[in-house]
Amino acid sequence: MHQNRKKFLVTSAVVATSAAITGFPNIVLGAPEPIRIGLIPPITGSNALLGQQEQDGVKLAVDQINARKGKVYDDRPFEVVTEDATNDNQSAVAALNKILGENIVALLAPVLSTQIQAMAPVMKTHEIPWMTGGTAVKNTQLGVPGLFRLRASDGITAAAMTAFAVTDKKAKKPAILHASDAFGTGGAEQIVMNLKKFNMDPVANEQYPKDTKDFTAELLKIKTAGADALLMYIQNPSDTALILQQIRSNGLKMPIIGSPSLGNQSALDIAKQSANGAYVGLDFIVGFNSSVATKFLTSYYNTFHHQPDVGSGSGWIYDGVFLLADAYRKQKSTDPKATIAALKKTKGWEGVMGTFNCDGEGNMVHAISIGEINDDSIKLVKKVTG
Amino acid sequence: MPFDPVANVQLLINGLAIGSIYALVALGFVLIYNAVGVVNFAQGDFVMLPSYVAISFLVPQVAVFGTMMHWQLPVIVAYAVVLVLMVGFGLLFNLIAYHPLRDRGWMPVVISTIGVSIFLRNFAQLTWGSQPLGFPSLFSAETIDFSGLHVRPQDILIIAVTAVLIAFQYFLFERTSLGKQMRATAQDRTTARLLGIRVSRIVAITFVYSVLLGTISGFLVSPIFSVTKEMGGLIALKAFAASIVGGFGSIPGAIIGGLAIGVVETFGGFYVSAAYTDAIAFVILIAVLLFRPQGLFGERVAEKA
Numbered sequence: 001m002h003q004n005r006k007k008f009l010v011t012s013a014v015v016a017t018s019a020a021i022t023g024f025p026n027i028v029l030g031a032p033e034p035i036r037i038g039l040i041p042p043i044t045g046s047n048a049l050l051g052q053q054e055q056d057g058v059k060l061a062v063d064q065i066n067a068r069k070g071k072v073y074d075d076r077p078f079e080v081v082t083e084d085a086t087n088d089n090q091s092a093v094a095a096l097n098k099i100l101g102e103n104i105v106a107l108l109a110p111v112l113s114t115q116i117q118a119m120a121p122v123m124k125t126h127e128i129p130w131m132t133g134g135t136a137v138k139n140t141q142l143g144v145p146g147l148f149r150l151r152a153s154d155g156i157t158a159a160a161m162t163a164f165a166v167t168d169k170k171a172k173k174p175a176i177l178h179a180s181d182a183f184g185t186g187g188a189e190q191i192v193m194n195l196k197k198f199n200m201d202p203v204a205n206e207q208y209p210k211d212t213k214d215f216t217a218e219l220l221k222i223k224t225a226g227a228d229a230l231l232m233y234i235q236n237p238s239d240t241a242l243i244l245q246q247i248r249s250n251g252l253k254m255p256i257i258g259s260p261s262l263g264n265q266s267a268l269d270i271a272k273q274s275a276n277g278a279y280v281g282l283d284f285i286v287g288f289n290s291s292v293a294t295k296f297l298t299s300y301y302n303t304f305h306h307q308p309d310v311g312s313g314s315g316w317i318y319d320g321v322f323l324l325a326d327a328y329r330k331q332k333s334t335d336p337k338a339t340i341a342a343l344k345k346t347k348g349w350e351g352v353m354g355t356f357n358c359d360g361e362g363n364m365v366h367a368i369s370i371g372e373i374n375d376d377s378i379k380l381v382k383k384v385t386g
Numbered sequence: 387m388p389f390d391p392v393a394n395v396q397l398l399i400n401g402l403a404i405g406s407i408y409a410l411v412a413l414g415f416v417l418i419y420n421a422v423g424v425v426n427f428a429q430g431d432f433v434m435l436p437s438y439v440a441i442s443f444l445v446p447q448v449a450v451f452g453t454m455m456h457w458q459l460p461v462i463v464a465y466a467v468v469l470v471l472m473v474g475f476g477l478l479f480n481l482i483a484y485h486p487l488r489d490r491g492w493m494p495v496v497i498s499t500i501g502v503s504i505f506l507r508n509f510a511q512l513t514w515g516s517q518p519l520g521f522p523s524l525f526s527a528e529t530i531d532f533s534g535l536h537v538r539p540q541d542i543l544i545i546a547v548t549a550v551l552i553a554f555q556y557f558l559f560e561r562t563s564l565g566k567q568m569r570a571t572a573q574d575r576t577t578a579r580l581l582g583i584r585v586s587r588i589v590a591i592t593f594v595y596s597v598l599l600g601t602i603s604g605f606l607v608s609p610i611f612s613v614t615k616e617m618g619g620l621i622a623l624k625a626f627a628a629s630i631v632g633g634f635g636s637i638p639g640a641i642i643g644g645l646a647i648g649v650v651e652t653f654g655g656f657y658v659s660a661a662y663t664d665a666i667a668f669v670i671l672i673a674v675l676l677f678r679p680q681g682l683f684g685e686r687v688a689e690k691a
Contacts, residue, residue, distance in 0.1 A: 044508070046616050048516030180661055207661045211620045213611045216400040217655025217663060220393050238518035238612055245610070249529050250396065251536035270520035270612045274527060 034079035035072050035334055037324065038104035039317075040095045042112065045087025046211075046236070049266060050111055053313025054133075055082070056304050058108060060314070061321035064299070073329045078321070085110045089118035096122055105334040106131070106324050109147075111312055112235070113139055114182035120144050128336040129327075129343055131320035133312060135260075136186040140361040146340040148362045150316040150323075151353055152283050154183070154259075156386030158190030158233070160368045161257045161281040163384070165229040166198045169255045169279075175204040175227035177218055177243065179234045187233030187259055203227050208239075215243050219250045232258040235312070241270035248274045255279065260311045263371060263378050275373045279381065283353055284310040285371045288380040293352045310352060319351035323364075392534040397652050403541035405648020406548035410603040411618075411625035412632070412640035413555070414596040420572035420635055421592040422484060424495045428503040430622025432600025434615060435475070435506055437521060437608040438514050440468045444522050450513055461524060465605060472601045476594030484593065485586070510615040521608035544606045551602065552641055559637075568592060624651075627671045633684020642682060646670075 039058055041051035058080055066077040081102045083095035092115035099107065100122075106129040109116060113136030120142040123130055130147045132139060137155045140147060165171040176191055178184035188205060195202060204225040206218040222230060230252070234240050240261045247256065255277075261267055262280040286297065286307075293310070296318060300308045308314040326349070327342040328334050346364060349356040356364040367385045371378040411429055418426045442450050443457045443464035459467065483502045487494045525539035559565035570578040571588045579585050603621070611617055625640075628647045632639025647667050654666035674681060 044511070046614065048511060049518070052516050209661060209664050211616070212660075212663065213617075213620065214400060214404045214652065215660075216397060217652055218660040220396060220656055221660065224390050224393055238614060241518070241520075241612060242610075245527070248527060249536060249538045251529070251531070251534075266517050270518060272520065272527070 032074055032076040034077050035328065036079045036081055036102065036104045038099040038102065038107040039080050039082045040085040040092065040099060040110055042087055042110065043084040047087050047112065050313055053309045054111065054317050056300070056308065057314025057317040058321055060300055060303055061318045065321065065325050072325050073332055085115055089115055093119055093122060100126060105336060106339065108317055108320050110134065113186065117142065117182055123147065127340070129324065129339050133316035136182050137190065138186060140363055146336070148343055148358065148364055150319050150364050151311065152365045152368045152386065153363055154187045154190050156366060157259060157281040157368050158187050159194045159386060160370060160384035161231055162191050162194035164279065164370050165231055165255070165257050166200070169229055171229035173203045173227050174200065174229045174231055175222040175225060176202045177206050177222065177230060177232045179236065179239065180207045180209050181235065183235040184233050191231050191233065213242060215246045216250060219246055219252055223250065223252050227254055229255045229257065232256065232262065234259060234261055237261045237264035237267035238270065240264070241267040244271040244274040244278065257281065263373070264309050265307055268373065268376050276375065278373045280371050280373060280378065282311060282369050282371050282378065283365065284315055285369050285378050285380050288369065290350060290354070292350050296352045315352040319353055322351065323349065396535055397656055398649065399537055399541060401649035401652035402645060403544045404652065405645035406544050407603050407607050407621060408625045408628045408648050409641045409644025410548055410551065410599050411621055412629040412644045413637065414599045415625060415629045416635060416637055416640045417592050417596050421568070421589050422495065424492045424499070427496065427499040428506065429600065429625065430618025431503050431506040432597050432618070433604040433607065433621055434510060434618035436468050436472050436601035437604035437613045437617065438510055439471060440464055440605065441519050441521055441613055443467060448519060449515060469598060469601060472597050473594050476597035477590055479597065480590045480593040507615045519613045521613050523609035538610065540609050547602065547606055555637070564591070624667055627667055630671055631674045631681055633681025636681065636683040639681050639683030
């Protein structure tokens with residue numbers, strides 16, 4: 001009898017402990033089931049800074065949604081499942097395969113276009129909403145159902161940068177410098193395509209391999225080619241900062257027009273006065289943004305005590321969580337097919353990154369700004385809608 | 387492309403500057419290889435770690451474990467403090483990563499150095515965050531301009547400090563008792579021990595010296611590369627290639643190999659393609675391995691025996 005009682009108590013303790021770990025109390029207490037969304041940022045590796053910004057953006061959005069009355073809908077909160085996409089494509093695909101087994105209803109996909117393109121074959125086999133900030137034009141042309149891009153594509157950015165160089169800065173002999181990854185190569189192709197509209201070819205089109213620290217060869221080639229404007233398409237802010245410093249130290253004097261990373265705060269922190277006078281094609285300029293973005297910036301700073309990298313880091317992903325929450329709330333379900341259909345109808349939705357209007361390829365944002373950098377701040381030069 | 391003499395001199399100066407950094411790190415590889423017979427895969431992190439530590443003492447707005455540091459020590463004081471701390475780190479590295487494994491062959495030690503490298507990179511990310519950090523330069527961003535050349539004062543400093551360190555190393559190894567003990571230990575540890583040399587102590591000093599070379603490389607290169615947890619990785623890879631090109635184990639080989647790789651990859655990037663800068667360095671490495679496996683200054687294996 002004593003043995004049976006002891007056995008019963010031990011069994012009960014084991015069951016109770018297991019239940020506590022597996023979330024059984026939610027069922028017992030009638031707590032609404034959380035809505036699980038996946039997140040695969042680069043937590044480790046050379047893009048960990050982006051990954052941190054993405055995680056911060058998601059945390060801020062999820063905390064705000066879970067704190068509001070009714071949470072997402074019917075008191076169901078968001079629950080985020082995170083896997084590390086690290087810095088390479090294989091790891092991103094492995095992280096994707098792992099997270100797809102975690103009962104998620106949507107995925108906040110990596111911002112790195114090269115990883116999106118590597119993941120596409122797996123993504124095609126799962127019909128759930130995928131949100132990305134990857135700007136390579138090709139990303140939304142891969143045939144992945146339910147892939148939505150929450151920033152202006154490189155097509156829009158490159159067109160705006162090129163037009164600015166040729167029409168505003170009167171460039172006759174533009175040169176291109178870009179990273180050799182999918183982002184840099186795709187952006188450079190777009191610039192070449194847009195230069196052709198002005199009957200021009202770049203006088204130099206230089207690419208550099210990953211982890212380059214000394215850009216002397218590339219910059220001297222551009223200088224000796226007689227370039228009168230330099231268009232840069234680079235994702236890594238650290239690379240951008242080093243190039244800006246070395247442009248100065250190698251005596252290049254032409255106008256510089258860079259992709260969004262040139263406006264990244266960490267790039268400006270390192271480049272300091274070397275960034276002065278440079279122009280940047282940017283999907284977000286602080287001080288020239290909507291009230292939604294102002295609220296986001298304030299909340300972000302109050303929570304994390306530093307300024308966000310809105311464009312490639314935390315802004316688009318914050319919008320992604322709210323877009324999903326709005327869709328789920330309206331349809332009172334997380335059914336992936338219904339959510340994809342609802343997201344495709346997005347029109348006039350105001351987010352941090354601007355006004356969202358979904359086109360046939362899943363592109364949500366269609367505007368970009370050209371800004372000028374001076375003394376660590378960026379002022380708006382013009383807005384361009386693609 | 388028309389020949390531009392100014393551009394070529396500019397390429398040479400920048401190539402020598404980057405090559406000097408490869409040479410210093412290659413020296414660290416060679417010293418440890420000679421002393422204990424293994425390749426230290428944490429050599430690049432000996433450049434990264436002190437750079438982060440120094441930045442914490444120098445820059446007012448750097449967060450360490452999420453807490454803002456406001457030390458802002460004078461540059462010379464900060465450098466001196468970091469050098470002292472790195473002496474301790476070198477001793478600790480020897481004590482933890484090498485000493486307990488010294489009698490178990492080369493493989494466990496190599497794996498141990500790989501483990502330390504991974505640990506240090508993750509430690510750096512946790513401690514200083516993932517954001518690249520700008521390292522204050524002793525000089526302004528202005529270049530010295532003459533005859534169309536634009537030379538960074540930092541590049542001149544790198545080349546000058548490397549030359550001084552090479553001269554110091556020559557003096558240490560050729561003219562001091564300590565240097566002779568280090569050379570004797572490198573050549574034959576058993577005989578050195580029989581001659582009364584305290585081999586364990588000499589090995590520990592070699593690790594410390596190697597860490598200090600990395601520290602000085604970090605001070606020199608950080609103002610132009612900025613500080614990231616990966617900064618040592620590529621430098622170490624090129625330095626490793628440099629030490630093989632020069633002849634693994636050869637000190638003059640490491641220096642010449644480092645300078646050669648720096649200059650050739652800079653010229654190659656300009657005249658061939660910048661996209662193949664890294665490939666050029668490793669094509670040289672493969673060519674040397676094929677046609678002169680002992681390296682430019684290395685002894686043939688038969689001669690060693």
